[in-house]
Amino acid sequence: MFSLEGKSALVTGSGSGIGRAIAQAYANQGATVWVADINLEGAEETVALITETGAKAHAVTLNITDAAAIDTVIQTIVDEAGSLDILVNNAGISHIGTVLETTEDDWDRIMEVNCKGLFFCSKAAVKQMLNQEPKGGVIVNMASLGSLLAVYDRFLYCASKGAVLQMTKCLALDHVKDNIRCNCICPARVHTPFVDGYLEKNYPGQEKEMFEKLSEYQPIGRMGKPEEIAALAVYLASDEAAFVTGSAYNIDGGVLAI
Template identity: 40%
Template sequence: MRLEGKVAIVTGAGSGIGRGVSLRFAEEGASIVVADIDGPRAAETVALVGEAGGNAVAVTADVSKGVDVKRLFSEALSAFGGFDILVNNAGILTWAPLLEITEEMWDRMLEVNLKSMFLCTQEAARYWVREKRKGRIVNLGSVNSDYAIPGNAHYSAAKGAVKMFTRAAAVELAPYRINVNAVGPGGTQTNITEAFQDPEQVAAMEKNLPWGRIAQPRDIANVILMLASDDAEYVSGQLVFVDGGLTSKMPGT
């Protein structure tokens, strides 16, 4: 068991990758704080972790709001008396050509996919520094942290910033033995976008992928697990692509 006795706070854990991370961490002995804006889905994840023999609590929170983040961390402390790992996973994806992105779309994207990471990281790090306890943070970047695709300039901008926020936080928090890393998934079968519900669009994506299939949440969770475990003791500030080889492929081949 690689996370025996650890407590992990996972944001956006009511679905997709966050749910996969909760289940994978629980298999390795961690207790999980399942945070999501969608209360019923968070409760579903808690039930699934319980069915698998793990221990989890749900907290309904919009992690783009400071007041909700403070409540999330205080509920985590009440439930488990402390925590060791933060996975900043909550995210949204909307599509629009650059000429049509509205100010509201831009602001919400940056709030959910970037500001939430700052708020949760600051709250977690303040606790670990105060308690002199070591901590691990894993952020959800994307292949869009480095590569653009048409129709999501606001998402790509947020995910690019995740890469630099990860590095900046890693540098500042290293003296406290808090490491901060990011994973950059390629297309992963979740509810984040309609495209993943359409077999024809999935097949078209898979044609372009060296590995020949899109990822499942567990593929991403396995790498997040490594970065959250003691195996990553000396790794900080890194963005690891988990993309079946996509970002290594020469364009047009």
């Protein structure tokens, strides 16, 4: 079950955290993975972790806000693998603040990556998926629990992730007859460099207390692990999920049970 043997996958932001775990899990299930990140060093580290197990991966530099660069990466994948079977729109950036603490520059920066970047990658991938034989593919978007509920001090981040949820549903509906499936994952807090960087920047000297506070937010009493999110991403990309499209999957240690 859940084999990705023979499939090609592009995972954005896979030089770190959740994206890295997804790239590793996909490669482990037999996919050839293109590890794309704005940070090439991180992408190369991910590829080294994958290839040392004997699985297949390639590192590429990609800024998802650059539409021409996305086309080039997809063309490279198609030249090598013959098709693009899976796109994971994982790259994303965070922002802390209420509406009053959010500037126009913040708005442009976060929306540029979390929304416009995801739109560019999705558009290029759908174009390719419609033109290949057999037609179709799978898109997995990294949304957030902030797509579904309000989180204190996350005005802009939640707005951007709410848009990711709606892009997921609309794309899924528009292309349901084209053999393209699109779903998103809505994790609560996951322990990655994203969280460590946020604590370092916003709570210098209080990182440990804040880490505990953020852990307790989840009723299960801890943050998620990147590999737990990756396991769901494997399912969504696999043929076992053939009936699943337009859905949002919470993976949240019980937050939405309250």
